[in-house]
Amino acid sequence: MSVSTKSVSAYPMGGSRAERDFLKRYDRREFLAPLTTVDMAIFAIIDQALQVLLVERSNFPAKGFLALPGGFVDETRDATLLATAHRKLVEKTGISSQFLEQVETVGSAVRDPRGWSITVLHFALIDSSAIVPQDSSNASSKTSSNTSFEVIRWMPVNDALLADLAFDHRDLLARALGRLRNKTRYTALPLGLMPDEFTLTELQHVFEIILGVKLEKKSFRRRLLDAGAVEETGTVQHGVHRPAAMYRVANIGNDFVFPRALEST
Amino acid sequence: MSVSTKSVSAYPMGGSRAERDFLKRYDRREFLAPLTTVDMAIFAIIDQALQVLLVERSNFPAKGFLALPGGFVDETRDATLLATAHRKLVEKTGISSQFLEQVETVGSAVRDPRGWSITVLHFALIDSSAIVPQDSSNASSKTSSNTSFEVIRWMPVNDALLADLAFDHRDLLARALGRLRNKTRYTALPLGLMPDEFTLTELQHVFEIILGVKLEKKSFRRRLLDAGAVEETGTVQHGVHRPAAMYRVANIGNDFVFPRALEST
DNA sequence: ACAATAGTGTCTGTCAGACATTATATG
DNA sequence: CATATAATGTCTGACAGACACTATTGT
Numbered sequence: 001m002s003v004s005t006k007s008v009s010a011y012p013m014g015g016s017r018a019e020r021d022f023l024k025r026y027d028r029r030e031f032l033a034p035l036t037t038v039d040m041a042i043f044a045i046i047d048q049a050l051q052v053l054l055v056e057r058s059n060f061p062a063k064g065f066l067a068l069p070g071g072f073v074d075e076t077r078d079a080t081l082l083a084t085a086h087r088k089l090v091e092k093t094g095i096s097s098q099f100l101e102q103v104e105t106v107g108s109a110v111r112d113p114r115g116w117s118i119t120v121l122h123f124a125l126i127d128s129s130a131i132v133p134q135d136s137s138n139a140s141s142k143t144s145s146n147t148s149f150e151v152i153r154w155m156p157v158n159d160a161l162l163a164d165l166a167f168d169h170r171d172l173l174a175r176a177l178g179r180l181r182n183k184t185r186y187t188a189l190p191l192g193l194m195p196d197e198f199t200l201t202e203l204q205h206v207f208e209i210i211l212g213v214k215l216e217k218k219s220f221r222r223r224l225l226d227a228g229a230v231e232e233t234g235t236v237q238h239g240v241h242r243p244a245a246m247y248r249v250a251n252i253g254n255d256f257v258f259p260r261a262l263e264s265t
Numbered sequence: 266m267s268v269s270t271k272s273v274s275a276y277p278m279g280g281s282r283a284e285r286d287f288l289k290r291y292d293r294r295e296f297l298a299p300l301t302t303v304d305m306a307i308f309a310i311i312d313q314a315l316q317v318l319l320v321e322r323s324n325f326p327a328k329g330f331l332a333l334p335g336g337f338v339d340e341t342r343d344a345t346l347l348a349t350a351h352r353k354l355v356e357k358t359g360i361s362s363q364f365l366e367q368v369e370t371v372g373s374a375v376r377d378p379r380g381w382s383i384t385v386l387h388f389a390l391i392d393s394s395a396i397v398p399q400d401s402s403n404a405s406s407k408t409s410s411n412t413s414f415e416v417i418r419w420m421p422v423n424d425a426l427l428a429d430l431a432f433d434h435r436d437l438l439a440r441a442l443g444r445l446r447n448k449t450r451y452t453a454l455p456l457g458l459m460p461d462e463f464t465l466t467e468l469q470h471v472f473e474i475i476l477g478v479k480l481e482k483k484s485f486r487r488r489l490l491d492a493g494a495v496e497e498t499g500t501v502q503h504g505v506h507r508p509a510a511m512y513r514v515a516n517i518g519n520d521f522v523f524p525r526a527l528e529s530t
Numbered sequence: 531a532c533a534a535t536a537g538t539g540t541c542t543g544t545c546a547g548a549c550a551t552t553a554t555a556t557g
Numbered sequence: 558c559a560t561a562t563a564a565t566g567t568c569t570g571a572c573a574g575a576c577a578c579t580a581t582t583g584t
């Protein structure tokens with residue numbers, strides 16, 4: 001009740017002399033902030049299974065354990081948290097992806113033995129056929145906290161959920177996977193896992209792998225075609241029997257949120 | 266390919282001597298982490314409008330500007346990020362709420378003049394009739410970064426979205442509001458804004474205030490009653506005309522996700 | 531009795547599920 | 558031409574929207 005909206009000018013333009021003095025004297029190093037990292041659950045379909053990229057930690061803590069790739073914000077290179085996540089993705093896979101999003105942020109006093117720590121968890125979906133094998137000695141895989149090599153390994157998510165991962169990474173993986181599964185029920189998100197061209201049957205199989213249930217062919221095609229999420233390339237894929245029309249992702253970047261979820265039961 | 270799942274024991278149990286040595290020598294103070302805060306968009310229905318709690322900043326930077334309440338993780342008191350958010354809520358309103366959730370985390374080099382900063386944005390829904398006016402001199406409103414009083418002010422969200430808020434708080438408010446509006450379309454989330462007892466007409470009005478559209482009475486009642494989200498208290502509210510049955514929230518803590526969204530158009 | 535609000539009956543439209551049917555390749 | 562897979566036709570069921578209708582109170 002004491003501040004009128006009109007009485008203040010837009011922040012941060014200008015800045016009073018007092019504010020400038022404050023900022024000149026301010027030194028972040030005087031304050032202890034939680035250890036903050038960005039962790040990635042990078043998914044791809046490999047050998048007809050949903051797999052997640054893990055790294056073997058080459059440094060303490062949890063040295064030798066498998067972990068989700070991640071690292072610290074590089075203040076000189078990353079303009080935003082999404083940029084940090086994107087950088088991590090490219091470092092590990094050599095490719096970029098439109099299908100990169102924040103899942104949630106987990107922070108607690110006990111999740112890392114170094115002290116109160118926070119991780120901003122993201123997931124990324126990639127087309128496994130586009131992966132560029134990363135040289136382990138690649139300088140870009142070094143981070144401010146890690147100057148050694150990290151061995152990359154893909155593992156089926158069902159195995160990874162049973163493995164002893166570093167820190168709370170099994171829980172983080174479960175959260176990322178939960179988000180992916182949920183969004184698969186009401187969006188066209190799994191398009192992010194497909195190669196440039198694919199058949200609708202192949203796309204349906206990917207949905208089925210993620211959800212762990214069989215889907216109705218007719219409903220599935222109707223949804224995606226009516227929404228304009230995919231478009232025919234004009235070519236066909238010849239197999240042993242009737243050839244299948246090839247499709248590509250249409251209107252990439254669109255979200256394709258469907259009005260009802262699949263398998264609501 | 267080089268690490269067998271079986272070859273590692275569960276983390277963090279045990280911990281090798283080398284790991285213990287590493288942790289003994291490790292000092293977080295040597296690393297510069299982004300400035301990390303938890304910010305809150307606390308919503309309530311006041312005067313038939315959706316309002317948000319703002320504070321007038323009493324310290325630099327952005328001194329004098331209105332801002333979403335927030336602050337640093339208190340490593341000695343907060344076990345998790347949710348605990349930090351909950352503590353902030355209680356400090357500002359004097360009450361607790363089951364309807365407190367993380368929205369997203371925003372981080373960039375430019376959002377705070379002190380340097381690379383991150384905020385973990387949450388929203389909370391409260392029953393305005395339960396608010397305990399907080400003494401401005403309440404010691405618990407002091408944080409490690411702020412030892413002065415903060416003036417609390419409720420403002421209709423539509424006004425707040427046009428006001429000059431500190432930092433990027435107008436954007437944060439828009440994000441929290443977007444989440445609230447979206448979830449209002451397919452969950453029973455606005456129950457968090459209701460008093461202990463209410464009529465279905467009152468509840469419908471709250472939904473309408475949030476969404477900014479009129480809803481169909483029959484559909485609205487059918488949804489909530491069929492889902493078991495509310496239950497009759499057995500009492501009625503006498504007004505000028507036909508009395509209305511009073512309801513309370515049923516199965517609090519349940520999420521009540523509906524199979525279809527409202528006003529999908 | 532009338533005005534105003536609470537509450538119900540019931541029809542329609544949309545879209546996912548089920549499943550039968552037709553289409554088109556290859557061997 | 559037999560068979561496997563691709564692709565379509567069409568009926569059903571669940572549930573939101575529309576809106577007319579009935580119910581119950583105070584004045």
